[in-house]
Amino acid sequence: xxxxxxxxxxxxxxxGERATLSCRASQSVSYHLAWYQxxxxxxxxxxxxxxxxxxTGIPARFSGSGSGTEFTLTxxxxxxxxxxxxxxxxxxxxxxxxxxGTKVEIK
Amino acid sequence: QVQLVESGGGVVRPGGSLRLSCxxxxxxxxxxxxxxxxxDPDKGLEWVAVISYDGTDKFYADSVKGRFTISRDNSxxxxxxxxxxxxxxxxxxxxxxxxxxxxxxxxxxxxxxGALVTVSS
Numbered sequence: 001x002x003x004x005x006x007x008x009x010x011x012x013x014x015x016g017e018r019a020t021l022s023c024r025a026s027q028s029v030s031y032h033l034a035w036y037q038x039x040x041x042x043x044x045x046x047x048x049x050x051x052x053x054x055x056t057g058i059p060a061r062f063s064g065s066g067s068g069t070e071f072t073l074t075x076x077x078x079x080x081x082x083x084x085x086x087x088x089x090x091x092x093x094x095x096x097x098x099x100x101g102t103k104v105e106i107k
Numbered sequence: 108q109v110q111l112v113e114s115g116g117g118v119v120r121p122g123g124s125l126r127l128s129c130x131x132x133x134x135x136x137x138x139x140x141x142x143x144x145x146x147d148p149d150k151g152l153e154w155v156a157v158i159s160y161d162g163t164d165k166f167y168a169d170s171v172k173g174r175f176t177i178s179r180d181n182s183x184x185x186x187x188x189x190x191x192x193x194x195x196x197x198x199x200x201x202x203x204x205x206x207x208x209x210x211x212x213x214x215x216x217x218x219x220x221g222a223l224v225t226v227s228s
Binding site for chain 2: 050
């Protein structure tokens with residue numbers, strides 16, 4: 001199965017600063033990569049799909065890029081409400097797999 | 108309101124059975140494939156089972172194949188997961204999740220709030 005590796009494990013960023021999260025696939029997933037945000041006690045929420053398409057209602061400060069094996073989620077100006085765990089998810093190949101998550105903390 | 112609401116979680120003994128349900132509202136249920144995805148602190152997120160929009164196709168993760176059964180009732184807007192012969196490693200929060208349409212090998216655009224299943228003697 002395709003292994004998804006996210007880095008860093010924890011990211012501490014000041015409000016208004018840029019946050020850059022990485023996701024690496026053990027083999028190519030083309031552009032079939034999604035990002036989710038999960039806050040404590042809540043369900044994951046879709047942020048990005050097909051690597052760079054923003055889901056409905058997601059603020060423009062969130063953007064995604066990459067293809068193949070290297071992907072990035074960028075939060076251009078971190079807001080306090082962005083404190084959460086972020087997961088990447090490949091749906092290129094069976095079985096679908098998720099990264100282990102990056103926790104974004106507000107400094 | 109567009110939402111998925113799980114129910115049926117709880118404590119179950121190893122080897123026992125439990126049935127999870129997920130009720131949908133606010134959208135045309137019969138046009139979406141549905142998943143069960145579970146999450147535990149050690150293994151993270153793992154898809155468990157998927158059922159096509161019309162219920163004709165079902166697929167399972169190797170870890171649950173032969174023990175879990177996914178089903179849906181499009182007249183009642185519900186999807187269920189029958190969990191038999193449960194094991195300790197099945198302990199997790201179980202989410203139902205929707206795909207954007209008929210395609211079931213894709214991302215999840217809506218998730219329920221989750222149901223905790225604890226396997227313990």
